[in-house]
Amino acid sequence: MAKPTKPTKPPKPEELVKIDYNPPEKPWMEVPVEFKPGTFCYGTRPKYLEEIGFPNPREWSPLDDDWKLPADWKDTVLKGIGERLKKNRAFHLFMDICVRCGACADKCHFFIGSGDPKNMPVLRAELMRSVYRKYFTTGGKLFGNLAGARELTSDVFKEWWYYYYQCTECRRCSVFCPFGIDTAEITMMARELFNLLGCNTDWIAGPVANCYRKGNHLGLEPHTITSNIEFLVDDIEEITGIKVEPTFNRKGAEILFVTPSGDLFGDPGTYTCMGYLMLFHELGLDYTWSTYASEGGNFGFFTSMEMAKRLNYKIYAEAKRLGVKWILGGECGHMWRVVHQYMDTWNGPADFLEEPVSPITGTKFENAKTTKMVHIAEFTADLIKHGKLKLDPSRNDHLKVTYHDSCNTSRGMGILEEPRYIINKSCNHFHEMHEDTIREKTFCCGSGTGLNAGENMELRMRGGLARANAVQHVRDKNGVNMLANICAIDRATLSTLMQYWVPDVGVSGIHELLGNALVMKGEKERETDLRLEPLPGKEDEDV
């Protein structure tokens, strides 16, 4: 490749939606993987791997014939599988007990959007199971192909890479599986194996390296963080006349606030961030930001458990250094999967912290007894319930809102009601999407687990079809024009998705909606919302 290639643009929606769900004639083992442009991410450049001390850094492209794997790559993979079978019951079990009933098949957003049979969760898992059988089961060793077993070849390895980076670990299949087989677990193991050989994607390895050294995915340095937030502070002052005064790395604060760094940088996440700032100011909350632990999200989680732990370490370490009592976490999807289900196991016990108590309402967050970390939706819902916030939902009257449950918070945590409660108290117009596409059955944005790059746009639009389609339905039926969510990846990816499938629907975090509705002490009459768009009824005065 001598000339730089531009990322392939996805086909037009009406083209893309022509999907053939019929599997090919040939058995799947005989269908070789085809790297279709627009459906995979670039391989990581070596410098990122070097920064985090990962093996086999090199220049490579998934389109190359030779991936420059070390000579003993096969041993590494097989040994890696063997180790993981011994270390992780879920993985071991999920290799053995699938009956291939097919209940999961059409639950995957990537299958719905692509029709590629290897995107059926069962087949995605079989890609690995077939190799597992060959090397780890008697039947597979004896009967080979007849027992559904196959050799590990470099083509198989490439096929894995292609398809395990077409899984967003959303766990929707696991909800429908009669044995709870969770493809996410298998994908995680596969990605760990790739990282033993330096085969990460650029879009994941980059944020990981950034986060490791600079504290957040985007690589915002400390002064950039303060400068960005000061910029938001200025906007808040312009809108409300109130100057909020956040602090950074302040020792002795009661609460450490951690949110995904996307909220500090990209629209519409920044509006959500303004919402946090306004809320905390209004409460007079004794809290601090940290520039060191400035990332709630964890792209390490899309790399390996070890890397995830290395990144996650900073949150407790910083809480300890600053001497806070407990930690408050912002709106983020996979961050909460990690905080809820992994953090304490990796980096706990956090016995230097106290059981979280809301300083405003006195509510003890008993559900965060051991992690000492509270979700901001829990925190805010509690405030509203106790009447501690004055809200004027009519300021959101220009919005007809629907709510997208993020995969991780719905299926890896179970926070379903709090966000809805906050939206309902902040907005007058709320419409649920179809019940089969929300709550535990929610559809992925199509770009989770670090798939939100630019070069795989076709894949992302396909993966997001199911979500977008449900939004389109409420747009047509109820005039919905705002898609609220509690996930930073969502805020970034759903914006792109909506532009493609449902162009007139915006995307927001729920604390943006709250920030709009929040009546602050001593504020001036608001003319605009947090996006500096005129409020309903104020349009004329603005001219």
Added chain:
Amino acid sequence: MYDAGKIIIGLIIFLAFATFPFYSNMGKAVAKPDPKLNTPVIQQMKVKQCVESKKFMRAKHMQLLINWRNAALRRGERLYKGSDGRITEISLQNQCLRCHSNKRNFCDECHNYVAVNPYCWDCHFYAPKEANNEH
């Protein structure tokens, strides 16, 4: 987190189910069924022959009986022609029980052994006088 305790309990339950037939019979001497043909009527018979062959009756008497019931009660047919051409009256009371008057030592012997509970006796009266003939 191995949950060894819970798994062991689970395995014990599995074992308890899977080996139930073995330990539930442990130390029991089970007598084989021995249907008695020693009723006075049978003893007086010159040719000790039921309406069909013994082999047939062992395997298929229930089908014969239900055919008899249908013939007698639903179609009013009261005669049965056996495979050897003999014609007999269709009647549980007058035909079967005439010879096999020892229900407990004949019918029940096998029925109990294989836990069959035929509903013949829901309608048919099992003559208690026959009980006197038993020893």
Added chain:
Amino acid sequence: MPTIEFEGKQIEVDEEGYLQNLEDWVPELAKIMSEQDSQELTDEHWEIINFLRDYYEKYQIAPMIKILVKEIKKNMGPDKGNTKYLYQLFPDGPAKQACRYAGLPKPTGCV
């Protein structure tokens, strides 16, 4: 590894044409890149490219769009201080196209 040829040197870029080594940047490279896109670089373009470079120098990252918009508003007047204007100048999006011409890496993560 794709490259751009410049003064007999092969300048390394990534798959999307972003510079691999930011110190390779010289204004002529922006021109070459824009010519490949059939895009003419006017003074307005250069103003933005230069701002991006200054900003990056200080913060090691491209600015938030908000900041960019505000900067343009400050320098070129409120009628140009909006994202629409930026998209007019850089049809592929200011974050991508302008950053590429300016030799900046694209931001990654939840954006």
Added chain:
Amino acid sequence: MGALLSFFVVIVLVLIALAGVQGAGLYVLFGTIIPYAAVATFILGVILRVIKWSRSPVPFHIPTTCGQEKSLPWIKYSKLESPSGTLGVIGRMALEVLLFRSLFRNLKPELRDDDGPRLVYSSNQWLWLGGLAFHWSMLIVILRHLRFFTQPVPFFVTIIDSLDGFLQIGAPHLLLTGVILLLAVTYLFLRRLFNPPVRYISLPSDYLPLFLIMGIATTGILMRYFFRVDIIHVKELTLGLATLNPEIPAGIGVIFYIHLFLISSLFAYFPFSKLMHMGGVFLSPTRNLANNSRIKRHVNPWNYPVKVHTYEEYEDEFREKMKDAGIPVEKE
């Protein structure tokens, strides 16, 4: 392909039994040795397999939450779909194991393209119904068969038997579960054959158990209603097996030995196959853990220290920038 192969395997099994018993007269082999070996393989195999799984720890607390978590006291939480404690987990597992809760959720999306693409979801409980019918009738059939292995026959077996035959059709009574079992297993097979995605994912090892069970059910039904075998002799044999006092009564029809051989094959195959989902479902960490990982610490036995980027290293790199931005630092 897979279906044909598996069908062929089952046919061969039938022929082996036929040849072995009727041809070679290997009654002891087929009536005693193979059944004992099969049961031993089954019991030991299942236990060893479960032990093998159990030696891998559950390093992380990963329940799939299917409902509202327990959080604020005024928010109703989903006790069964997102249980916060052991009781809820037991309830969730019971629903899963006894009623196939997750399968009941099954949906069928359909992409329609009238006036723009539209995904329509309809509930699709056929698989749930088929699966439930299959497993429950299988269980009842197995329990019913205890009458061959116990003496006296426990009351629950008699009750099941009479409930199962409550229609009182024919003699011996038609037992519904036998018919349901055969219908359900046929449904599961036809579904595999005619549903394109399911056919695509099916392996020979998916058809084999179906054919085995079909064969078992068919021979069982044939034996009971059509080619009668002498049930007293059958029980003498089976009870002999159960009392570890095996004997081979003469004159049991060969169909019984085919039935027995297919069952033995299924038992022996069980621990090496996907049928182990019977044990596996109980161990599945996405279902058998409470959603309480923020309340109670979950310990990973192989947790190990990792290389981290400490605050000191961070401050060393950015100290000047931090100071310029007014951020407090540890070392001036």
